[in-house]
Amino acid sequence: MSKVLPRLPIHITFFSRSSCALCTNARQNLADAWKLRPFEFAEIDVMEPGQQKWKDVYEFDVPVIHVSKTGKGGVVEEVKKKLMHRFTPEEIVKAWDEVREQGPVHEEK
Structure with a gap:
């Protein structure tokens, strides 16, 4: 029997463009934040x-x-926090924590 993985409580949408040096840095910062x-x-x-x-x-x-x-059901709810231009992994983690604390998240078991 296969195991169903629970959905993660936070969704981040990253807006970028191919010719954007800041986007390359932001992508790495997102990867670093994801580890935490x-x-x-x-x-x-x-x-x-x-x-x-x-x-x-x-x-x-x-x-x-x-x-x-x-x-619930993996639907992404309304945007709770937005970061622009230059942001660090720590700022992403802080935004994650702030959004998570804004009330119940419908987690699937």
Whole structure:
């Protein structure tokens, strides 16, 4: 019988673009933060086709992360915290902790 892994309580969406040196640093900082506080993760390149909504918002502001809770059934809830441009692993962990403390998270067992 296979074991179902529980979903992680926090989801981070990382907004980037391919020609962004700050995004390379941010990606490493996210990896370092994940070692301390694992999270669900998605990356969106704002310049890719189909991402016009995010391009309009973040084209000149990447890197950006949205920190949200992972709700019941893996649904990502509304954005609770946003970090932009330069952020350290410690700042990501702090945002993770702040979002986690903002009330119940629907964890699957």
